[in-house]
């Protein structure tokens with residue numbers, strides 16, 4: 001199977017570089033697909049099972065296509081104390097998702113996150129890396145609805 005992107009071509013064909021190769025694939029396609037696992041295994045001359053094991057071991061790697069809006073609720077200490085678990089419940093109810101899930105349309109995914117680095121804004125969440133802080137129920141739901149509507153406007 002051919003490598004479906006050129007992202008591996010600059011990396012030396014040495015099994016020690018497998019993680020680097022998978023990072024390059026993920027940054028290119030947003031996740032590591034089944035097809036890319038096969039391509040990486042062939043490129044680095046390792047069994048596909050070894051690539052699968054490595055992907056399972058490191059949480060940085062995603063195995064499925066990311067949602068359009070990736071919601072991450074901070075569960076760092078400051079946010080936890082200031083209501084982070086409640087924010088997660090509000091979002092869960094609004095999106096009908098549990099942490100770790102993606103909706104059927106691939107519009108939203110929900111996860112918890114380590115400290116987002118803005119504890120003075122606790123409780124906080126990020127959507128595609130953009131931070132929203134000092135969240136209350138009304139604000140949280142409005143942010144989600146604004147994102148949902150912005151997607152519909154661009155369809």
Ligand code: FES
Nearest residue numbers: 074076079115116
């Ligand atoms: S603990 Fe949430 S931003 Fe630091």
